[in-house]
Amino acid sequence: xxxxxxxxxxxxxxxxxxxxxxxxxxxxxxxxxxxxxxxxxxxxxxxxxxxxxxxxxxxxxxxxxxxxxxxxxxxxxxxxxxxxxxxxxxxxxxxxxxxxxxxxxxxxxxxxxxxxxxxxxxxxxxxxxxxxxxxxxxxxxxxxxxxxxxxxxxxxxxxxxxxxxxxxxxxxxxxxxxxxxxxxxxxxxxxxxxxxxxxxxxxxxxxxxxxxxxxxxxxxxxxxxxxxxxxxxxxxxxxxxxxxxxxxxxxxxxxxxxxxxxxxxxxxxxxxxxxxxxxxxxxxxxxxxxxxxxxxxxxxxxxxxxxxxxxxxxxx
Amino acid sequence: xxxxxxxxxxxxxxxxxxxxxxxxxxxxxxxxxxxxxxxxxxxxxxxxxxxxxxxxxxxxxxxxxxxxxxxxxxxxxxxxxxxxxxxxxxxxxxxxxxxxxxxxxxxxxxxxxxxxxxxxxxxxxxxxxxxxxxxxxxxxxxxxxxxxxxxxxxxxxxxxxxxxxxxxxxxxxxxxxxxxxxxxxxxxxxxxxxxxxxxxxxxxxxxxxxxxxxxxxxxxxxxxxxxxxxxxxxxxxxxxxxxxxxxxxxxxxxxxxxxxxxxxxxxxxxxx
Ligand SMILES: Nc1ncnc2c1ncn2[C@@H]1O[C@H](COP(=O)(O)OP(=O)(O)OP(=O)(O)O)[C@@H](O)[C@H]1O
Ligand SMILES: [Mg+2]
Numbered sequence: 318x319x320x321x322x323x324x325x326x327x328x329x330x331x332x333x334x335x336x337x338x339x340x341x342x343x344x345x346x347x348x349x350x351x352x353x354x355x356x357x358x359x360x361x362x363x364x365x366x367x368x369x370x371x372x373x374x375x376x377x378x379x380x381x382x383x384x385x386x387x388x389x390x391x392x393x394x395x396x397x398x399x400x401x402x403x404x405x406x407x408x409x410x411x412x413x414x415x416x417x418x419x420x421x422x423x424x425x426x427x428x429x430x431x432x433x434x435x436x437x438x439x440x441x442x443x444x445x446x447x448x449x450x451x452x453x454x455x456x457x458x459x460x461x462x463x464x465x466x467x468x469x470x471x472x473x474x475x476x477x478x479x480x481x482x483x484x485x486x487x488x489x490x491x492x493x494x495x496x497x498x499x500x501x502x503x504x505x506x507x508x509x510x511x512x513x514x515x516x517x518x519x520x521x522x523x524x525x526x527x528x529x530x531x532x533x534x535x536x537x538x539x540x541x542x543x544x545x546x547x548x549x550x551x552x553x554x555x556x557x558x559x560x561x562x563x564x565x566x567x568x569x570x571x572x573x574x575x576x577x578x579x580x581x582x583x584x585x586x587x588x589x590x591x592x593x594x595x596x597x598x599x600x601x602x603x604x605x606x607x608x609x610x611x612x613x614x615x616x617x618x619x620x621x622x623x624x625x626x627x628x629x630x631x632x633x
Numbered sequence: 634x635x636x637x638x639x640x641x642x643x644x645x646x647x648x649x650x651x652x653x654x655x656x657x658x659x660x661x662x663x664x665x666x667x668x669x670x671x672x673x674x675x676x677x678x679x680x681x682x683x684x685x686x687x688x689x690x691x692x693x694x695x696x697x698x699x700x701x702x703x704x705x706x707x708x709x710x711x712x713x714x715x716x717x718x719x720x721x722x723x724x725x726x727x728x729x730x731x732x733x734x735x736x737x738x739x740x741x742x743x744x745x746x747x748x749x750x751x752x753x754x755x756x757x758x759x760x761x762x763x764x765x766x767x768x769x770x771x772x773x774x775x776x777x778x779x780x781x782x783x784x785x786x787x788x789x790x791x792x793x794x795x796x797x798x799x800x801x802x803x804x805x806x807x808x809x810x811x812x813x814x815x816x817x818x819x820x821x822x823x824x825x826x827x828x829x830x831x832x833x834x835x836x837x838x839x840x841x842x843x844x845x846x847x848x849x850x851x852x853x854x855x856x857x858x859x860x861x862x863x864x865x866x867x868x869x870x871x872x873x874x875x876x877x878x879x880x881x882x883x884x885x886x887x888x889x890x891x892x893x894x895x896x897x898x899x900x901x902x903x904x905x
Contacts, residue, residue: 368744371903394644394746404737406665408672420661421747423644423654432642449672465741470642 321346321504327376338528349505351515354525360508364477368398397466401477403458407451411461422469436464476507540612543620544582547612552577553603561602658747662755684718699839707779712865713837723807724824729756730811731820750899757804764800783870792867799860802884805891812898831857856883
């Protein structure tokens with residue numbers, strides 16, 4: 318198989334604090350890999366190593382077949398990078414930013430100008446294209462930043478939280494663009510806090526936690542890991558929630574005392590559901606509502622890392 | 634959408650030599666910094682007005698109290714004020730470098746298949762251009778308030794050469810300051826620590842012979858004084874002495890040390 322990105326046993330520490338403790342990851346050409354992980358997991362650090370901005374301590378990284386440490390310039394010619402924080406030249410207009418970057422990628426001048434115009438259209442920046450970027454809103458800067466990483470149509474793209482700070486409409490537009498890029502055989506590695514995003518876009522999802530990849534697979538494979546079905550019960554007001562949680566004892570994947578909600582991994586078999594109901598009856602705890610649903614990536618994330626996703630509260 | 638031709642944009646790398654691309658990329662970075670000058674009009678205006686205010690202040694307020702012997706004070710002052718404005722102006726290089734670091738644009742440049750240190754060269758070169766503009770404005774104002782140069786055309790060429798060499802040297806030092814400071818705030822106080830003593834403890838505003846002995850030894854031997862004395866002598870026709878040579882040697886020395894230092898700091902810089 319043709320691998321666009323190969324990471325072998327990658328390690329990195331900052332001031333003797335290990336951040337990456339041996340990461341192995343491959344991304345096949347023309348696919349999207351989503352790198353998921355809680356704040357501080359090392360997602361940005363990984364992207365910065367892959368894009369030759371920092372050196373790894375150990376292990377090997379191949380991008381487009383080139384060794385990132387020994388052959389950084391070949392790697393740079395193969396990639397586009399959008400970092401976590403928008404990096405645009407504030408004193409240049411959107412158009413000038415794009416043309417400048419295109420020329421630094423050694424597109425000829427006419428191509429750089431043509432491509433810049435195309436990207437302004439694609440990212441809905443035509444009107445703002447002539448204004449200096451200092452006057453842009455956060456979302457506009459972000460879109461310009463993304464456009465900049467596409468100027469030279471690189472075969473491999475690194476996007477560090479590409480849709481953070483975008484409004485829902487721009488996010489959808491971004492997703493559509495990423496999907497088209499992949500149709501055009503671009504390989505994308507993106508990090509995200511939005512599980513929905515990984516679920517929707519990625520062919521493969523890797524979960525980074527405590528310096529290693531603790532799970533990798535398709536969204537469905539990961540969901541299967543935490544049980545085929547999710548049983549959610551709401552405990553009636555006035556009944557002892559804590560007692561209910563301890564009665565289920567260990568089986569509960571998560572509980573939310575405010576919503577009085579307990580979520581339990583199950584195969585979905587009727588007998589298992591009956592068992593939970595009778596367990597509650599035995600303790601004289603009333604179940605107000607009961608529902609069965611497929612696990613979401615949130616469930617996976619929570620289950621694997623013990624962390625809630627940080628952006629959960631912001632999710633619409 | 635326009636993605637059907639996604640892969641039709643190709644780098645023209647193979648069509649030209651490495652040297653061609655080096656010059657090409659440098660010219661893009663220089664062009665970028667030059668655009669910054671003219672889009673940041675507030676800064677340009679501030680940098681031009683400040684030395685003019687200083688000149689008028691010293692010419693009309695303090696000048697009468699400073700004894701410059703047979704030379705009129707405004708003739709004495711011109712070289713000093715010019716060099717001081719160059720030194721203050723160099724701080725824009727520090728500010729530009731720190732801003733680029735803070736905004737993450739240096740990271741972006743570093744991820745490109747190009748000579749990313751060219752971004753420093755861009756800021757330094759833009760400094761040269763801006764200083765030429767400022768010098769012309771300042772000398773014109775000087776002429777209006779009584780400055781009377783006697784320099785020949787060739788001497789003006791020499792003056793221009795020294796000013797540019799000094800600008801180039803001090804801008805590289807400023808680039809290093811930007812790389813070390815990393816933030817705009819830190820640049821501001823670092824700048825004052827460097828520029829104030831070097832310009833005021835010099836022959837810029839008063840003859841060094843009038844200073845207390847400790848200060849005088851410093852003032853007479855530091856590079857800014859040699860640069861000022863050389864320019865002043867060439868402007869008004871007093872003996873140049875060793876100042877011109879010493880100024881050139883100092884500037885070249887600073888350049889030889891500071892370029893590799895800046896390059897090293899730039900390469901070593903790894904974000905936030
Ligand atoms: N230059 C640096 N110096 C010291 N520590 C660093 C540096 N860069 C990153 N770290 C540390 O490495 C860890 C991983 O950081 P990183 O930015 O890669 O996390 P992340 O997964 O991208 O987090 P987030 O979701 O918040 O963006 C953090 O603990 C961070 O403090
Ligand atoms: Mg990050």
